Amino acid sequence: MTAGWRFACWRVFRGRAWWVLPFCLLVMLLWGNFQRVRETTTMSNMPEFSAMYSLRYRYGEVLNTWRQQPKPRPVLTNPSVKQMESAVDATDALNRMVRLDEYDNRAALVRAELTMDRYFLRQAAAGHGHADMDVLTLKKRVTELVANQKAHRTQYYSRERRLPGALSLARSLATDTPSSWFAVLFCFWAGLFILADKRGGARALLDLAPVAKGGIYWRRAALVGGYGSVAIVLAVAAALGGSILLAGTVGWQYPLVYSPDGSHAALMSAGAFIVQATCWLVAAFLLTVGLATVIQLLTRQLMVSLLALVALVLVGSASGLGWLPMSYLDLPRVILPASGYALPLRLPAAAALMAGCGVLLVALGGCWANRRQRL
Amino acid sequence: MLTCENLRFGFRHHPVLTDIGFELAPGEIVGLVAPNGTGKSTLLRNLTGLLTPQAGTVTLDGADARRQRRAFLHGLFFLEDGQGLLPTLTAREHFAYVKAAWNSDVGIDAVLSALHMTAYADKRVGRMSLGMRQHVLLGLYMIADARYLLFDEPLNGLDPTSIRLFTQIFTKLKQRGKGIIMSSHQLGNVTAMADRVFFLKDTRLQVFDAASIDLDATYDALYGVQEADW
Numbered sequence: 001m002t003a004g005w006r007f008a009c010w011r012v013f014r015g016r017a018w019w020v021l022p023f024c025l026l027v028m029l030l031w032g033n034f035q036r037v038r039e040t041t042t043m044s045n046m047p048e049f050s051a052m053y054s055l056r057y058r059y060g061e062v063l064n065t066w067r068q069q070p071k072p073r074p075v076l077t078n079p080s081v082k083q084m085e086s087a088v089d090a091t092d093a094l095n096r097m098v099r100l101d102e103y104d105n106r107a108a109l110v111r112a113e114l115t116m117d118r119y120f121l122r123q124a125a126a127g128h129g130h131a132d133m134d135v136l137t138l139k140k141r142v143t144e145l146v147a148n149q150k151a152h153r154t155q156y157y158s159r160e161r162r163l164p165g166a167l168s169l170a171r172s173l174a175t176d177t178p179s180s181w182f183a184v185l186f187c188f189w190a191g192l193f194i195l196a197d198k199r200g201g202a203r204a205l206l207d208l209a210p211v212a213k214g215g216i217y218w219r220r221a222a223l224v225g226g227y228g229s230v231a232i233v234l235a236v237a238a239a240l241g242g243s244i245l246l247a248g249t250v251g252w253q254y255p256l257v258y259s260p261d262g263s264h265a266a267l268m269s270a271g272a273f274i275v276q277a278t279c280w281l282v283a284a285f286l287l288t289v290g291l292a293t294v295i296q297l298l299t300r301q302l303m304v305s306l307l308a309l310v311a312l313v314l315v316g317s318a319s320g321l322g323w324l325p326m327s328y329l330d331l332p333r334v335i336l337p338a339s340g341y342a343l344p345l346r347l348p349a350a351a352a353l354m355a356g357c358g359v360l361l362v363a364l365g366g367c368w369a370n371r372r373q374r375l
Numbered sequence: 376m377l378t379c380e381n382l383r384f385g386f387r388h389h390p391v392l393t394d395i396g397f398e399l400a401p402g403e404i405v406g407l408v409a410p411n412g413t414g415k416s417t418l419l420r421n422l423t424g425l426l427t428p429q430a431g432t433v434t435l436d437g438a439d440a441r442r443q444r445r446a447f448l449h450g451l452f453f454l455e456d457g458q459g460l461l462p463t464l465t466a467r468e469h470f471a472y473v474k475a476a477w478n479s480d481v482g483i484d485a486v487l488s489a490l491h492m493t494a495y496a497d498k499r500v501g502r503m504s505l506g507m508r509q510h511v512l513l514g515l516y517m518i519a520d521a522r523y524l525l526f527d528e529p530l531n532g533l534d535p536t537s538i539r540l541f542t543q544i545f546t547k548l549k550q551r552g553k554g555i556i557m558s559s560h561q562l563g564n565v566t567a568m569a570d571r572v573f574f575l576k577d578t579r580l581q582v583f584d585a586a587s588i589d590l591d592a593t594y595d596a597l598y599g600v601q602e603a604d605w
Contacts, residue, residue, distance in 0.1 A: 003475030007468075014463035014499075204459045205469075208423055209476040210449035373444035374424075 004211065008219040012193060012227065021189045022231040022238075025281075028181055029239035032172030033246070048141065048157050049098055052116070056091040059084040083123070090116045110155045114145040136265070140257040143265040147255045156254070164251025165244030169236075170270040173277045174256065179331040182281060183313045186228075186288040191309045193224045194292040195302055203300070207374060214370030217293055221362040225289045229282045236278045258336040260346075268336065276335050276347045283351035283358075284329050288313065290361030297368055325357040376400055377422075377451075377523045377554055382431030384421050391417050393578040395431065399554045401522060404545065406565035406585065407558040409575035410598050415558040416455065418575065419525050422556075423453045435523060449477065452521040456528070457508030462501030466492060466511045469500070470518045479520040486517045490540070505532035513541060517548070524548065526557040530564060542568060562590050 012018065063084055094112045121138040148155050156163055163171065194217075206216055244250055252271035260266055268276075291312060296305050316326020322344040328334050333343065334350050345353060382395040391414040399405060409415050420426040422433050424440045424447075432439065438446035452473075454460075460469060470483045487496050490510050495503065500511060509532055516524050530538050545568050548555060556573075559565050565572060565585070572590065574581040576597050583593065 003472060007472045007475075010464055010468055011461065204423075204425060204454055205461065205473075207425065208448055208451070208453055209473075210445045211476050212445075 004215055004219055008216075008223050011196070012220070012223045017189070017193070018227065021185070021228060022235040024185050024189075025182075025232060025235040026239055028177050028185065029169060029172055029236065030242065032176030033168060033243065048113075049094075052091050052094065055120075056088060056095070059088050063088065087119070087123075090119055106154055107149075107152075110145055110149055113155075114142065114149065117142050117145065136259055136263065140259060140265040143267060144255055144257045147267055151253070153254065163247060164249040164254060164270075165240060165242075165247040166270045166274060167251040167254045168243045168247060169240050170254075170256060170273045170277075172239075174273065174332050174336050179317065179329060179333075180314060182284060182331070183288070183317060183329050184310060186285050187292070187309045187313055188306065190224055190228060190285065190289045191292040191295075191306050194220060194289065195296045195305050212370050213373050214366035214368075217369050218362065218366040221289050221293050221365075225286050225358070225362070228285045228289070232281045232285060233278060236274065236281070240274065256336060258338065260337060273335060277331060279347060279351045280328075280331055280334060280354075283354035286358035287325055287329070287354040287361075288358070290358030290365075293362045293365035294368075297365055325354045328354055376436060377556075378432075378434045379422060380432050382418075382421060382433065383429045384417060384426065385429060390578050392421065392428075392575075395421075395580050397573065397580060397582060399523065399556060401554045402549055402552045403571070404549050404555045404557065404569045406569035406572045407556055407575065408560075408562065408565060408572055408590075408594065409558075411560075413575045414578065415575060416527050419453060419455070419527055419556070419558065422525060423451060424448075425453075450522045451525070452477070452516050452519040452523075453525040453527075454512055454515060456531070457500075457503075457505060457512055460500045460508060460511060463499060465497045465499055466503075466514065467496045469511060470514060473515050473518045477519040477521060479518055481518050481520045483518065486514045489517070489544070490514050506534065506537060509533055509541075510537070513544060517544065522552070523554040524556075526555065526559075528558055528560065530559060530561055538564065562594060565590065 063081065066081060094109075094116050097109050097112050117138055121135065121142055124135045124138055145155065147153075156167060158171075158175075207213075252269065254270045255267040256270055256273050257265055257267055288309070292305075292309055295308050295312070299305050299308070313326060313329060316324055317329035319327050320343065321327050327343060328345065328350040332338065334345075335347055343350070377399040379398075380396050382392055383390075384392040395418065397405075407415050407418070417426065421428045422440075424433070424444070433447075434440065435447045435450045438450070440447050464472075467483060467487070470486065473479070474481065474483060487493050490513060492507075492510050492514060495507055498507075500508060503511070509529065513529060516526070530541060533541060542564060545555065545557070549568070557565070557569070569585045572583045572585050572588070572593075574583070574593070574597055581597070
């Protein structure tokens with residue numbers, strides 16, 4: 001190992017900062033579990049049934065008003081009285097199952113829910129939709145229910161606590177932990193490491209050394225990027241292992257439903273999602289390292305650099321521009337779009353774009369530093 | 376030869392250095408003397424390129440400080456104070472880095488022994504006292520073995536024994552042909568070692584042969600202490 005690499009290793013792995021990334025990442029990945037443990041949710045409080053209750057209440061009110069008239073007469077409504085009565089009967093039947101039977105007869109519950117959702121889907125497709133139950137939401141629910149019924153799998157609702165390990169981690173990544181948390185963690189951790197060369201007096205020893213200044217950046221970015229990528233993979237593996245141990249089941253094949261085009265529903269297994277999310281995390285991290293390397297060439301103020309980095313990442317992730325690599329820093333939008341997406345790339349192209357841009361930015365930063373021979 | 380010509384520098388509308396020009400020959404020690412806040416450290420930072428002069432040039436054996444940066448830096452060593460050391464690294468690791476960067480032949484163990492640092496060579500700098508850090512700092516200058524060495528208050532925080540040791544080291548460095556600029560408040564030590572003395576007064580440099588002046592009297596004449604109105 002050359003003196004330059006040895007020195008870069010000393011600087012990265014001395015102190016306590018190196019374990020902050022995997023530790024914080026682990027906490028964030030398990031955040032969903034903490035949230036679920038905190039809540040005490042019964043089946044009747046699942047969001048999947050809330051729209052049904054609201055529909056039941058609305059139709060019930062309309063039917064009661066109609067029945068209380070002195071002389072009920074057929075009226076032209078959309079949906080018709082008959083359809084409303086049918087819907088109320090279906091929801092009442094399902095409601096009884098939900099309230100009486102929390103876990104013991106889940107298969108029957110799923111069958112009843114599927115029947116009802118199919119009915120609502122037909123209604124919605126015929127133009128008798130309901131605000132809380134648009135066609136796409138119903139399609140996604142029906143697709144998931146059908147897949148689970150075919151595979152004789154237990155249906156797990158959104159707020160359930162007792163989830164298989166892989167499904168628990170996948171839901172944490174997809175819904176419970178905002179992508180911006182990952183972005184901010186990466187900005188502060190990688191940013192501080194990359195920007196450390198600019199801090200106060202420590203700068204002089206590096207700045208006045210008769211060595212290629214780009215080499216200092218390249219080695220540092222390579223070490224931070226390499227270590228960070230390994231730490232991310234290990235943290236995801238540890239979170240997955242921990243979740244599986246706690247749950248006692250894996251649930252690798254449990255389907256997650258998404259909509260690639262805003263009109264169709266598609267399924268992805270929890271395992272495939274976790275693998276893709278890990279790739280996304282690594283690519284997002286490499287992009288952050290690249291951005292930090294370039295930004296620190298523009299200013300020597302640590303806080304200015306960090307704030308600029310965070311702003312660039314957060315604003316970029318919300319921009320929605322297909323050609324901008326920062327647009328892909330929104331995990332669910334890239335891997336599991338809920339109702340279509342405006343971004344032209346999905347994995348693995350999106351991850352390749354982010355990682356490639358990160359590496360390119362590091363190379364550019366190094367060339368720039370080499371040219372001006374200053375940090 | 377370290378050559379500085381017409382160097383000018385200021386912070387916004389506050390000039391600090393005006394028309395600074397001098398030459399430093401190998402084997403020469405120059406004392407840089409001025410009260411606090413006059414611009415000694417600013418001058419040293421301008422000479423090394425840590426600050427960018429508004430005008431003027433600095434060259435080292437013909438290599439320009441900005442255009443031929445690596446050649447320029449190879450002949451020079453400057454680290455302002457112990458704050459410039461990396462707190463998570465040990466003295467030995469600092470020495471190893473500087474030895475490799477400056478491509479020096481000086482042995483690490485020889486320097487550790489000469490500065491009586493063997494006992495704390497593997498201690499992290501962040502856990503060292505001010506005096507220990509000053510020893511590490513001087514050790515880096517010895518390890519780098521650059522032709523020109525710029526010191527900023529190298530005797531700060533040292534006990535009398537260490538000051539004597541440091542003075543001996545400076546004399547040996549001079550004997551080995553190193554050109555040295557040393558800023559210091561301690562006039563006695565400057566008198567003992569320096570060939571010339573640079574006084575920084577009203578943003579300009581005044582140069583004297585150390586042997587031809589009474590340093591204390593000249594200092595008083597230039598920066599006479601006003602009676603405290605308190």
